Amino acid sequence: MNILKKYLGIIWLVLGPAFIFFLVRGAVLNIDPNQTKEIHNPVVWIIIITIFTPIAIGLIIFGWYALKGEYDQLPESSAEVKD
Amino acid sequence: MKQSGIRSVILASSVGTLIEWYDFFIFGMLSSAISVQFFPKKDPTAALLSTLAIFAAGFIVRPFGALVFGRLGDLIGRKYTFLVTLILMGSYTFLIGLVPGYGSIGIWAPIIVLILRLLQGLAVGGEYGGAATYVAEHAPVGKRGFYTSWIQATSTIGLLVALGVIMLVKLNMPDEDFSSEWGGWRYPFWLSILLVIVSIHIRLKMHESPLFSKLKSEGKTSVNPLKESFSHKGNFKMVLLALFGAVMGQGVVWYTSQFYAQAFLEARCHVEFEQSRTIMLWAIAFGTPFFIFFGWLSDKIGRKWIMMTGMLLGVLLFRPIFGTFLKDSDPKKFNLQSLLISKSDTVYKKLGVDSVMQVTELCDNLNGIQFTRIKTQILSLDSTFFSGPNVRTLTLPPDFRPDQNPKFINVKLGTELYIKFISLVFVMIIFATMVYGPMAAFLVELFPTKIRYTSMSLPYHIGNGVFGGLVPFISLLLSTTFPEVWLAGLWYPIGVAALCFIIGTVYLKNKIEKI
Numbered sequence: 001m002n003i004l005k006k007y008l009g010i011i012w013l014v015l016g017p018a019f020i021f022f023l024v025r026g027a028v029l030n031i032d033p034n035q036t037k038e039i040h041n042p043v044v045w046i047i048i049i050t051i052f053t054p055i056a057i058g059l060i061i062f063g064w065y066a067l068k069g070e071y072d073q074l075p076e077s078s079a080e081v082k083d
Numbered sequence: 084m085k086q087s088g089i090r091s092v093i094l095a096s097s098v099g100t101l102i103e104w105y106d107f108f109i110f111g112m113l114s115s116a117i118s119v120q121f122f123p124k125k126d127p128t129a130a131l132l133s134t135l136a137i138f139a140a141g142f143i144v145r146p147f148g149a150l151v152f153g154r155l156g157d158l159i160g161r162k163y164t165f166l167v168t169l170i171l172m173g174s175y176t177f178l179i180g181l182v183p184g185y186g187s188i189g190i191w192a193p194i195i196v197l198i199l200r201l202l203q204g205l206a207v208g209g210e211y212g213g214a215a216t217y218v219a220e221h222a223p224v225g226k227r228g229f230y231t232s233w234i235q236a237t238s239t240i241g242l243l244v245a246l247g248v249i250m251l252v253k254l255n256m257p258d259e260d261f262s263s264e265w266g267g268w269r270y271p272f273w274l275s276i277l278l279v280i281v282s283i284h285i286r287l288k289m290h291e292s293p294l295f296s297k298l299k300s301e302g303k304t305s306v307n308p309l310k311e312s313f314s315h316k317g318n319f320k321m322v323l324l325a326l327f328g329a330v331m332g333q334g335v336v337w338y339t340s341q342f343y344a345q346a347f348l349e350a351r352c353h354v355e356f357e358q359s360r361t362i363m364l365w366a367i368a369f370g371t372p373f374f375i376f377f378g379w380l381s382d383k384i385g386r387k388w389i390m391m392t393g394m395l396l397g398v399l400l401f402r403p404i405f406g407t408f409l410k411d412s413d414p415k416k417f418n419l420q421s422l423l424i425s426k427s428d429t430v431y432k433k434l435g436v437d438s439v440m441q442v443t444e445l446c447d448n449l450n451g452i453q454f455t456r457i458k459t460q461i462l463s464l465d466s467t468f469f470s471g472p473n474v475r476t477l478t479l480p481p482d483f484r485p486d487q488n489p490k491f492i493n494v495k496l497g498t499e500l501y502i503k504f505i506s507l508v509f510v511m512i513i514f515a516t517m518v519y520g521p522m523a524a525f526l527v528e529l530f531p532t533k534i535r536y537t538s539m540s541l542p543y544h545i546g547n548g549v550f551g552g553l554v555p556f557i558s559l560l561l562s563t564t565f566p567e568v569w570l571a572g573l574w575y576p577i578g579v580a581a582l583c584f585i586i587g588t589v590y591l592k593n594k595i596e597k598i
Contacts, residue, residue: 005589012327012586026560039560048556051143051549054328062323070320071590 002072012063016056023049087587089230096214097288099169099282103246104241106176107144107203109271110140112249114267116261121183121193130192140204142160142302145548148208149540155534156213160218160299162291165213169286172206173279175199182271184264185300185382207489208548212540215523220292220532225382231523234370236371239515242341243367248274250360278423294434294532308349308537312530321540322531328591329390329525330546332583333518335576336397338551340511341367343576346555347405348504352412353454365505366388370512377520379437385593386521393517394584400514401573404507409570411500414446414454414491423447452497458489 027045034040065071090362110117114137118124122133148168158163181197185192214234218507222230233420251266290296298304305311348359381389419562426445444456496504522543558572563570 001589008585008589015582026564029564030560039556039563044556045142048553054356055545055549056460058323059327061328062320063325065316065320070316074592075321078482 005066005071006069009063009066011066012059014063014068016058016063019059020049020053020056023052030079041061089195089221092218092289093230093233095282096165097237099286100214100234101237101241101244102278103169103172103207104238105143105245107207108205108242109249109275110179110408111137111201112245113268113271116266117196119184119262120264120268120283121165121182121196123185123205126162126185126190128190132184133193134578137424139522140200144201144204145208145544146541147547148205149212149544150208151205152209153212153312153540154308156209157305157534160291160295161217161536162286162289164211165217166264168206168213169279172210173275173283175202175206176272177279179203180269180275184262193496194324195547204548208250208540208544211543212536216527216539218290219524219527220254220294228386228524229375229379230377231527232375232520234523235519236374238337239341239367239371239374239512243364243371245271245358246367250357250364255448271297275575289535305533308534310404312534312541316399318530318534318538322538324586325526325529325539326542326546326592328583328587329522330393331550332540332546332580333390333522333588334546334549334551335486335554335579335583336394337515338520339397339573339576340508340515340556342544343498343558344405344511344552346589348408349373352408353492353494353496354412354504358495362501362504366508366512369505369509370516373513373516374520377387378488378524380539381521383523386525387587387591387593389521390518390525391584393514393519394580394587396586397511398575398577400510400580401572401577404511405570405573407502407507411503412452412494412496414456414494416450435508439573446537452500453495454491455493455495456489456491481498490536492582522573 023045027042027049030039031042032040032043035041106167119134122129125332149267152164152168155167160441179196180198182188182192182195199201211234214237215231218231218234219227248271253261256267259266262534291299295304311318312322345359345363348362349356354362377389377393425442442458443454443460445455447458525538526543527535554576557575561571
């Protein structure tokens with residue numbers, strides 16, 4: 001299982017940037033100030049890309065931790081959580 | 084702790100959290116009335132503020148609220164922090180109900196409402212972490228899931244109360260009175276202050292969490308909860324695991340089963356207003372006790388597999404269920420000869436060298452389904468339909484599409500289908516109760532007492548506010564981008580839930596008892 005955790009870490013490392021790429025692509029294809037629907041509104045896309053970028057970075061960090069084996073052994077209690 | 088004591092703790096926490104969810108939800112549910120009064124489309128600045136109010140309040144501000152109030156809760160205590168969030172939320176909600184409309188104070192109306200909405204988002208961001216932590220830190224070992232599940236039920240009950248109050252007001256007055264500047268739509272906002280006063284009275288009598296009190300007396304509270312939560316690797320990796328392995332999937336399943344289901348019934352299936360609301364009301368009423376059941380069950384068999392099962396069921400069954408909604412409510416499938424047209428109305432309009440005739444028919448079919456069919460036909464100049472008493476003004480809607488002609492609206496389901504739809508929504512709410520019932524106990528058990536409020540609040544509000552809150556927008560984006568693909572909008576919640584299911588299954592442990 002720990003080997004699976006590590007290999008999946010590579011996938012999470014790739015998924016983060018891929019997610020941002022698809023969001024930016026969606027923005028480029030759909031932004032149209034002449035249209036009235038929310039899906040064409042640039043402000044909406046700016047908000048979404050702004051909020052999802054740190055989340056995608058979080059996914060990359062998660063993948064890195066997984067690859068380094070940080071999740072091989074989880075604490076038995078919350079009091080054991082430490083560096 | 085005595086049984087009566089823990090009941091008071093649950094009551095104080097749950098009632099307040101319920102009211103905060105009610106306050107947060109009524110804004111979204113009354114968005115049509117609010118946009119007419121405060122964000123008129125003809126004013127581009129007001130339209131921009133409307134976008135910010137809808138998106139920024141839910142997405143950006145809730146996680147910030149989680150950080151601000153989470154930090155306070157870990158520095159000064161749970162009780163006072165989530166008393167502050169309740170007072171703030173109730174005040175902001177009540178004030179929204181007092182803001183004059185755009186017609187009275189111009190651009191100040193949307194500016195004030197936007198600010199109040201953002202502040203609501205901040206307050207909500209601080210409430211949940213406090214309530215869940217407060218109850219969990221009073222709960223005995225082996226009952227944490229059961230006791231915190233009462234907090235979990237409050238978001239759905241808050242939604243139910245919001246639905247019920249709005250329906251009660253709307254159905255007891257004419258539409259014009261409800262929608263006017265100082266009309267009935269404001270009543271749910273004003274009601275909030277009464278509910279909040281009661282809840283504050285209850286919460287003021289409570290004591291601080293025993294675990295936090297002990298920590299404080301020993302001088303072991305955190306001096307910088309934000310730094311300890313997010314810059315220390317040991318804790319930060321658990322924050323990431325909580326988000327990607329549990330809350331992210333829970334957020335999309337919860338939102339899809341409730342908010343998206345209601346919007347889908349109204350906008351895609353064109354089920355008429357009252358029926359779409361009562362379908363949700365009945366399903367939620369029957370489903371809500373299962374939050375408590377799955378919280379209780381998680382104390383017996385562990386949290387992980389209940390949450391993962393709920394996610395997996397959503398992944399596998401959302402498409403068949405929503406497909407059934409579409410198929411069963413589609414009036415196009417009915418044989419036109421079997422329809423009884425009980426009422427018909429025809430209007431005409433000249434449009435350049437052509438004219439338009441629109442026929443609106445109220446149709447009944449033998450299965451008890453009623454719907455309104457609107458058929459628009461382009462006629463030529465010399466048509467005999469031009470003259471006579473029936474020439475009236477008709478405006479083609481800007482979104483008129485020839486491929487959606489005829490258009491069907493106000494679909495009213497027969498009794499059998501109505502019960503079937505309630506049952507299907509109920510099934511989806513069971514998925515939501517499985518992923519959400521054990522969630523508070525799960526999150527609390529991941530983090531140490533001194534930074535618990537901060538650490539659990541952020542992933543929770545990212546998972547629910549961001550991932551869950553974006554279900555309508557991203558689903559619409561997918562449906563618009565791939566119009567030929569059936570139910571393309573469901574790819575987002577299914578994809579996120581599937582990803583979370585894989586991460587949670589591989590990386591999470593089934594149970595952490597001690598806190």
